[in-house]
Amino acid sequence: MEHAGRTTKSNRKYAKGLARAFAGAILFSFPLMMTMEMWWLGFYVDRTRLLVFVILTYLLLIPLSRFVGFERTDTVLEDVADTTVAVGVGIITSAIMLLVLGILEWGMAVNEIVGKIAIQTVPASFGAILARGQLAEEEQSEQRQSKQSDDPAKRYLGELIIMTAGALFLAFNVAPTEEMILIAFKMTPLHALALIAISIGVLHAFVYAVGFGGEEEMPADTSLMGGIINYSIAGYGIAILVSLYVLWTFGRTDGASVFQIAMMVAVVGFPSALGAASARLII
Amino acid sequence: MGEEKRKKSSSLEWIAGIVGSFLTLSLVGLIVWQDIRQSGNPGPVITVHVSEVEAAGSGYRVEFVARNITVATAASVEIEGALKGVADEPIVSHTNLSYVPGKSERKGGLYFPIDPSTGQLEIRALGYSKP
Numbered sequence: 001m002e003h004a005g006r007t008t009k010s011n012r013k014y015a016k017g018l019a020r021a022f023a024g025a026i027l028f029s030f031p032l033m034m035t036m037e038m039w040w041l042g043f044y045v046d047r048t049r050l051l052v053f054v055i056l057t058y059l060l061l062i063p064l065s066r067f068v069g070f071e072r073t074d075t076v077l078e079d080v081a082d083t084t085v086a087v088g089v090g091i092i093t094s095a096i097m098l099l100v101l102g103i104l105e106w107g108m109a110v111n112e113i114v115g116k117i118a119i120q121t122v123p124a125s126f127g128a129i130l131a132r133g134q135l136a137e138e139e140q141s142e143q144r145q146s147k148q149s150d151d152p153a154k155r156y157l158g159e160l161i162i163m164t165a166g167a168l169f170l171a172f173n174v175a176p177t178e179e180m181i182l183i184a185f186k187m188t189p190l191h192a193l194a195l196i197a198i199s200i201g202v203l204h205a206f207v208y209a210v211g212f213g214g215e216e217e218m219p220a221d222t223s224l225m226g227g228i229i230n231y232s233i234a235g236y237g238i239a240i241l242v243s244l245y246v247l248w249t250f251g252r253t254d255g256a257s258v259f260q261i262a263m264m265v266a267v268v269g270f271p272s273a274l275g276a277a278s279a280r281l282i283i
Numbered sequence: 284m285g286e287e288k289r290k291k292s293s294s295l296e297w298i299a300g301i302v303g304s305f306l307t308l309s310l311v312g313l314i315v316w317q318d319i320r321q322s323g324n325p326g327p328v329i330t331v332h333v334s335e336v337e338a339a340g341s342g343y344r345v346e347f348v349a350r351n352i353t354v355a356t357a358a359s360v361e362i363e364g365a366l367k368g369v370a371d372e373p374i375v376s377h378t379n380l381s382y383v384p385g386k387s388e389r390k391g392g393l394y395f396p397i398d399p400s401t402g403q404l405e406i407r408a409l410g411y412s413k414p
Contacts, residue, residue: 153295160299178381185356185384185414189318196311229300237303240310257386259320259354262313269310 021086024131025093028169029124033097037176041250042116043109049249050118057122058087060168061129063161068130083129090125091117126169159280163235166279167242167272174271175246184263192266199239199266199273204232206277239272240265246272320354321385327357329383329408334390342396345376347406354385357411364393368402382414 032038065079065086094117098104104113174180187195243265247253253261328351335346345364351357360383366374376393383389393406 156295156299181382181384182414185358185382189314189321192314193311196307196314200307229304230296231300233307234296234299234303237299237306240306255388255390256384259313259317260356260384260387262310262317265310266314 018085018089020131021089021128022093024127024129025086025089025124026097026127028127028130029090029093029120030097032123032173032176033094033101033103033120035176037178038119039103039116041119041176043112044251045115045119045249046251047115049251050115053249054118054122057125057168058083060161060165061086061125063158064129064165067158067162083125086128087121087125089128090121090123093124093128094120123169123172126165160234160238162279163238163276164242166275166277167239168246168275170275170278171239171242171246171268171272175243175252175268176250180267181252181264184260184267187263187267189263192263195270196236196266199270200232200236203235203239203273203277204228206280207231207235235276236269236273239269239276242276243268243272317354325355326353326413327351327355327383327385327411328353329357329360329411331362331406331408333404333406336399338398339394342394343398344392344394345399345404345406346390346392348388348390349380349383349408350388351383351385356382356384356414357408358382358414360389360411361409362391362393362406363409364395364399364404364406366395366397366399366402366404369397377409383411 061083062076062079065082095104098116098120104116184192244253244261247261247264247268252264256264329349330352331347331349333345334348335344337344337346347362347364349360349362358381360380361377362380363375363377366376374395374397376395378391378393380389380391
C-alpha cells in the first residue's frame with residue numbers, strides 16, 4: 001500500500017516535469033516555428049548534415065540534462081533517458097505546432113515533412129531540457145546547485161559545455177534567416193572587426209557580472225589577462241566554432257570563399273557569444 | 284583547495300584559452316587580410332559558364348555556375364541565356380540569383396524548349412544590385 005502511494009506520488013511528479021518539458025519546448029521553439037527560412041530548410045538542408053545536427057544536439061543535451069534537466073538525475077543512464085524523453089517531447093511539439101500553423105500539409109512528401117519536423121525538434125528539445133532551469137520551483141533550483149562538481153577541472157568542462165549549448169541555441173535561432181548573410185555582405189571588414197570586439201567585450205562583461213564557475217574561483221588567482229584569455233577568449237573560441245558549424249549545417253558555407261565565411265562567422269559569432277555568455281543566466 | 288586540483292584545472296583552462304586565442308586571431312587575421320585585398324577594388328565582376336546540359340521534361344535544362352572573381356558581393360544578379368541560330372529570334376531564358384558573394388560561386392539552371400547543342404548558347408550576367 002505504502003509502496004503504491006509512493007509510486008503514484010513520483011508518477012505525479014514526473015507528469016509535472018513532463019508538462020514543464022512541453023511548456024519549455026513551445027516557449028523556446030515558437031520563434032523558429034514562425035520563421036519561414038526554417039520551413040524551407042526542412043526540405044533543402046542536406047540530409048547528412050541534418051542527421052549529424054540532430055545527433056550532436058542529442059549528445060549535447062545529455063550533459064545539459066545533468067545541470068538543468070526537467071527531472072533531477074544522478075546517473076548518466078538517467079540523463080540519457082531524460083534526453084530521449086526531451087527529444088521525444090520536441091518531436092511531438094514540433095509536429096503538432098507545425099500542423100496547427102498550417103506549415104505541414106497533406107500531400108507533402110514524407111521527406112519534406114520529416115525534414116521540417118526534424119529541424120524544429122532541435123530548439124524544441126533544448127526547450128524541453130531547459131524547462132526545469134526556467135520553470136522549476138525554487139526547491140529544485142537549490143538541488144541543482146548542489147549537483148555541481150567540486151572538482152575544478154570537471155567544473156570548468158561543465159562550464160564549457162553550458163557555454164557551447166548557449167552559443168548553439170542562440171546561433172541556431174538567428175542563423176537560418178537571410179538577414180545573417182545579408183548583414184555579412186553589407187558589412188565592411190572594419191565593421192566585422194568592431195563586431196568581434198563587441199562580442200568579446202560582452203562575453204567578458206557577462207563572465208564578470210554573472211560569475212564563472214563560482215565567484216571565488218576566477219578573481220582569486222587569475223590575472224586580468226589570464227581571465228580574459230581563459231574565460232572570455234575561450235568562450236569566443238566556442239562561439240566561432242559553433243557559428244562555423246551552424247553555417248555549414250545550413251549550407252551557408254557552400255561555394256563561399258574563406259573571407260565570406262569569416263565575415264559570416266563574425267556576424268553569427270555575435271549571437272553565439274551572447275548565448276555562451278548568458279548561458280549561465282538562463283541555465 | 285588543494286594545489287593539485289588547481290593545477291589540473293589550469294591546464295584545461297589554458298588549452299581552451301589557447302584554442303580560443305588561435306581561433307579569434309585567425310578570424311581577425313582573415314578579415315584584416317580581406318580588408319587589404321579589398322582596398323581599391325571596384326564593383327563585382329561575374330563570369331558565367333555552363334556546367335551541364337540535360338534533357339528535362341519536355342525540354343532541356345542548362346545548369347550554370349556564376350563565379351564572382353572580385354571580393355565585392357553582388358545581390359539580385361540577373362542571369363540570361365540566349366540560344367541563337369535555331370530560330371529567327373534567339374530563344375531567351377533568364378533567372379535571378381539572390382547573391383553572388385565575393386570570390387564565391389553560385390549555381391543555377393535555365394530551361395530551354397529545344398536542345399541547346401543545336402545552336403549557340405550564350406549565358407551572361409545582365410546586372411546586379413549592391414547588397
